[in-house]
Amino acid sequence: MMGNYHSRREFLRQLGVTTAALPFILNLPSLGLADEAPRKKRMVVMFSPNGVVPKNFWPDEEGENFTFKESLTPLEAFKQQTMVLHGVCDKVRGDGDNHMRGMGCLLTGIELFPGNIQGGSDTPAGWASGISIDQEIKNFLQSNPETRTRFGSLEFGVLVPDRADTWTRMCYSGSNKPIAPIDDPYQMFNKLYGRKKDQEALKSVLDELQDDLKKVRERVSTDDRRLLDEHATFVREMEQQLSAQPADAIAHAEPEIEQGVKEENDNIPKISKLQIDLMVASFAADFSRIATLQYTNSVGGAKMRWLDIDESHHELSHHEDSNEKSQEKLTKINKWYCEQMAYLAQRLAETPEPGGPGSLLDNTTIVWTNELGKGNSHTLDNIPFVLVGGGLDFRMGRSVKMGRVPHNRLLLSMAHSFGHHLTTFGNPDFCGDGPLTGLT
Secondary structure: OOOOOOOHHHHHHHHOOOHHHHHHHOOOHHHOOOOOOOOOOEEEEEEOOOOOOHHHOOOOOOEOOOOOOHHHHHHHHHHHHEEEEEEEEOOOOOOOOHHHHHHHOOOOOOOEEEEEEOOOOOOOEEEEOOOOHHHHHHHHHHOOOOOOOOOEEEEEEEOOOOOOOOOOOOEEEEOOEEEOOEOOHHHHHHHHHOOOOOHHHOOOHHHHHHHHHHHHHOOOOHHHHHHHHHHHHHHHHHHHHHHHOOOOOOOOOOOHHHOOOOHHHHHHHHHHHHHHHHHHHHHHOOOEEEEEEEEOOOOOOOEOHHHOOOOEHHHHHOOOOOOHHHHHHHHHHHHHHHHHHHHHHHHHHOOEOOOOOOEOHHHEEEEEEOOOOEOOOOEOOOOOEEEEOOOOOOOOOEEEEEEEEEHHHHHHHHHHHOOOOOOOOOOHHHOOOOOOOOOO
């Protein structure tokens, strides 16, 4: 084992390796490059659009003895690490339609600015007027050397439209400052590992680092050699997957208003897996402790042909409850999104926590949510919040029914779980007595 170096630059100089090797070695405990810090805690906010089918989503029971309905059955293996939180309502009103406010106020808890984006018959609106909770927590963590990471937060997307408007952004670095998710795995890979997006010029980062990594392997513990090899193997496999993908296969769908979704829509499952794998690798390397994963957008119109569904998601969500075929299709769609959450949970669960006990899932909470409670009514009541994992130190393995509480109080609970003891967040009128009780 080696003591802490005064600086990473000093370590690199003494060992004779380049800065390009840093992404592979920053999280190796025996090098002492990672600051000695309390347990790493992480949070992922996962978004899918257009509400849910309540009868096939919410458990009937409350407490530990509950049964997953059809939409949530993919989480069966993680039942003891799951909390299904019913009764959380978005009470923010003002300009914009419910799809817009459901998206723009989801993580900010505050009104949208007046603007020129027209939603239905409601008043036009602009961007949110405050920071989102993911960025608030990120800033808190980055302000402390013990919890600071390379990126702070990472914003992943899956087929988010090219256009920038209130329906397509849920993360905000501040008032009127939306953050665009990265929905191209090539671009995210480039961000994480500093490589060019141009596939024709794609040369393995590992090919250039073999000598550096060999020097590191000779100086670290057995456990760290395993971590280093696992990280290098992941990068090699990811490069091979990306190189095998046609250059135009991972691209943006056209906005729904332009009559349908292009063929790229059918690559959503592949893009989802690539993005999730990249996210897990980023956590294992301690690149960030906050991440978001946004599937399409509010009013998302993906056509899930891989589920034998030809209609757009948004179109189906407007059908009446009496249309059983549409209800079945919507249930299948939400079950597929739940499968993505389960895949992320599985990847985290099978990845040991570097330098600590347990797995990444033991120290990460995935929060799956939506801009609406129910698509055809456009209600902002009973917004879905399904949580998996131990990062927030909530008491999991429960179905919890809260009544009708403002979602601002849940956002406060998230901040408090990271030691960020805010008294209000977003609109203070909806913060009540502070964080929600009964979660821990």
